[in-house]
Amino acid sequence: MPGWGSFINSWEIVLKEMTKHFEIFYVETREKGSAKHNPEQPITIQEIGKDLARVIELKGLTKDSFIMFGSSMGATAIIESILNNNIKPSLAVLIGPNMKYKIPRIWIYVITLLPGFLYGLIKPLAKYYMKKKYIDMNSDSEQFKKYSYVLDNIHFERTKRAVHGFKNYSLRSRILEIKQKTVIFSGKKDALHDFKDAVEINNKIKNSKLFNLETNHRTHSKEMVDLLRDYLDMNKLFK
Numbered sequence: 001m002p003g004w005g006s007f008i009n010s011w012e013i014v015l016k017e018m019t020k021h022f023e024i025f026y027v028e029t030r031e032k033g034s035a036k037h038n039p040e041q042p043i044t045i046q047e048i049g050k051d052l053a054r055v056i057e058l059k060g061l062t063k064d065s066f067i068m069f070g071s072s073m074g075a076t077a078i079i080e081s082i083l084n085n086n087i088k089p090s091l092a093v094l095i096g097p098n099m100k101y102k103i104p105r106i107w108i109y110v111i112t113l114l115p116g117f118l119y120g121l122i123k124p125l126a127k128y129y130m131k132k133k134y135i136d137m138n139s140d141s142e143q144f145k146k147y148s149y150v151l152d153n154i155h156f157e158r159t160k161r162a163v164h165g166f167k168n169y170s171l172r173s174r175i176l177e178i179k180q181k182t183v184i185f186s187g188k189k190d191a192l193h194d195f196k197d198a199v200e201i202n203n204k205i206k207n208s209k210l211f212n213l214e215t216n217h218r219t220h221s222k223e224m225v226d227l228l229r230d231y232l233d234m235n236k237l238f239k
Contacts, residue, residue: 001027001052003072003096004166005150005159010220011071017225022067027055029074031162033155043158044165045073049081056087071095071219072193076171079201083174091237092182093228095219096193097201100170103163111163116156126151134191140215143190175204182208183231185224190216 002011008026018024028034030051031043041047052068068089070078075097081087107126114122127148131137135144182205186198193216202210211227213219 001029001068001070001074001078003070003074004029004031004162005154006071006074007150007153009149010146013222014220014225017222021229025055025059027052027074029077031155031158033153033158035158040161042165043162045077045080045169046084047165048073048077049084050086052077052081053086065090067091067093069093069095070097072098073166076169079171079175079178082180083171083177089180091232092180094182094184094198094201095224096186096190096216097184097198098193099172099175099197099200101166102194103167108163108167111160114160116160119156123151130192136189136191136215139189140217143192143216146216147192171201175201178205180205180207181235183228184208184210185213185219185227186210187214187216187219188212189214190219192216 002008008015008028011026015024015026029048030037030041031048056066066089068078068082068087068091070076070093072095075094078087078089078092078094079097082089082092110122127144130147130151131144135141135147137144182202184198184202186193186195188195195212198210202208209231211224213221213224218224
């Protein structure tokens, strides 16, 4: 389950490596242009978490027979779904999970007031802000290219609705309720996904393991898949 606005091409390396050993179901979440809304539906973490339960049911996956793997917003939606007892995976793999969404107030105002047909005018400013505020260009310039592609191709109206659906969301008071075995991959140099959130989530989940891979690029790499495979072997999961 990818992150907010993410496209499948950013997961090409990981998916090609994982499909050597796993059957993968890749979920396109409801804020993306590929989603079929008839009529348009709410875009919140809670509703996306419920969508996961529908996917599990449609695919006939039984309790403890599957791993949930998600990044950023996708990881947060997995936690939400587990907390509501909608899904019970044998393992939750979380890439850069967010405890809450720290959307700058000024951007909430801009996105709210901006008509979709003018989005192209602020896109260069959004990229510049992201580059200066959230990307470590010395350590991971590829992250800027990836998220520039996202900004170029997002479904603007659904993104606008997602901003309002996500802005007040927080997991902080409920993390201790998680019982599932969990693996977290994050990076100290990935400012778009607060490493402190990953550490806090890891510390509050009793059965959790955190890997610091430093950069966003490494959390989307063969190295990450190899570490996950080693973890599964060590814990005798899915032999």
